[in-house]
Amino acid sequence: MTETVLDIKHWGNNLGVRLPAAVARAAHLHADQRVRITVEGERIIITPLRDEPLSLEQRLASFDPERHGGEAMSV
Numbered sequence: 001m002t003e004t005v006l007d008i009k010h011w012g013n014n015l016g017v018r019l020p021a022a023v024a025r026a027a028h029l030h031a032d033q034r035v036r037i038t039v040e041g042e043r044i045i046i047t048p049l050r051d052e053p054l055s056l057e058q059r060l061a062s063f064d065p066e067r068h069g070g071e072a073m074s075v
Contacts, residue, residue: 002026 002023008015019029029035029048038045054062 004020004023006017006020008017010016019027024030027046027048029046034049036047036049038047
């Protein structure tokens with residue numbers, strides 16, 4: 001288990017905590033990753049959200065030949 005003590009700081013109109021690199025690594029977190037914040041009593045729980053893999057149907061529905069360099073799909 002990785003544990004550290006941090007100070008809560010003002011970040012604009014909000015409060016923020018910066019996670020040390022060792023804590024982020026131990027929790028497999030990375031910059032720009034979406035997380036869920038849950039408050040249970042006096043505990044704050046940060047849970048990483050994992051992207052569900054897209055099905056082939058979902059991938060094909062989002063295909064745009066203009067955006068993908070003029071690639072074509074046979075119909």
